[in-house]
Amino acid sequence: MFVSILASSSKGNATYIESKKEKILVDAGLSAKKIQNALGKIGRSMNDVNHLFVTHEHSDHVRGVGVLARRYPNLLIYANLKTMQVMATKVGEIPADQLIDFEPGQTISIGDIDVESFGVSHDAILPQFYQFHCDNKSFAILTDTGYVSDKIKYQIRNADMFLFESNHDLEMLRMGLYPWPLKQRILSDRGHLSNDESGEALADLIGLETKKIFLGHLSPENNMKPLARITVENILIDDGFAVNHDFEILDTDPENPTDLLEV
Template sequence: MQEQNDGLKISVLASGSTGNCTYVETADHKILIDAGLSGKKIENLMQSIGRDLSDVDSLFVTHEHSDHRKGVGVLARRYGMDVYANQGTWDAMASKVGKIPMEQKNIIAPDSVLSMGDLDVESFTVSHDAAEPQFYAVHSGGKSFVVLTDTGYVSDHVEGVIKNADAYLMECNHDVEMLRMGSYSWPLKQRILSDTGHLSNEDGADVMMDVLGNHTKRIFLGHLSQENNMKSLAHLTVASIMEDHDFGVNHDFKILDTDPEKASGLVTL
């Protein structure tokens, strides 16, 4: 039987402090959001979900940090895909991604919507210690998916933009006590805990309680620190907080783990 192409399909190929990459597919488009691993690793992750990088037409970059742009130049040159980022991010990563043909370099401005046939990509600015960080909400066929994994806090404006999506990849970077008691230097701890750092497990839960709606069926917990968090702890913390506030965890929606080395299954929203 031929596979149905209808609907918005997603897979979190990798998420964590060592590398991030998310795959999104519609009937007419196949895109990546970030490429923070080697080209070879991304190729293997794509193969693990039955997809081929040669079919990807566009790559959207959130910011210039290595765990989000490491493979950008390689993928652009090897596969000829269009690369989208805002001007600040292009300027900041220019020396790190190597030469990319001008015709493949595209600007997607902050707080804008790029329409690509059956797929709309909406950018929104976040508070992170990068040149001009922005993340993306993708929309197709009445379905939407939000990627938000590097921000110190989430503004009311951003919450309005991302409200009631069908699925989220939401940052739960650290457990605050693990971070405070851990081996990181005090300046690094301060950076992570700041308004331009990363969301904790509790922060991620708080954001989800503000934005979750009746369309929301999946919450992927993303960008977990390998030093300052654990999958089981992040999952338990978010689920417990939401249950304590009478949200229907495992009834109205599912909370799902992600991995820095293993892709989540390809799902249709």
């Protein structure tokens, strides 16, 4: 498998995955035009993408789903039924023959990729994220959750590559301009992981196979790439991990895709 994080932040999210047989998007939280432009920067096109997996109905994950579905009639959209129902009120009608029911806890196979779904704790109707398996390699995505349960840790531990939430710095959030109810939501068990929480969770997830960790879903108002990275790195180093020797910690960006990297 090869992966590029097309965009990742609290403003918009999309990830591209390809294997020998399949080309996949996870979320389309940008406009259709921006997604096409991002794919172009890595030498790919929406004309080749045939599957789109939706994690939950928040706009920074589904903004472009409706337009893409209507523009590309061969594109199949995977989500659970509750997410589909709420998403329809935001993105417009999607032809029924393009919608595939994929519930939390299920596994499906598409071509040479097996996809596992798992539920998370986030303030959406029924949020779920995904782990992709191909040729004995795995890529796990987890970018919107208030905490990481033992069940999730068991399921995605030792993935070869992670896209993992590092949403906010606690002090930046507490001292920032967000209204208090929004701060409470972010800090709750149904909100988002802080840099510290990200590092602590990753300490339980990294295994011998883990080689690349993308830090994702950073808040532009409450975080900075260097701060997220050094916080996570320091926690892992304190726990005895050989950061940037046994594995890399990599940045993501709201506007520019990462290189297309092999899992």
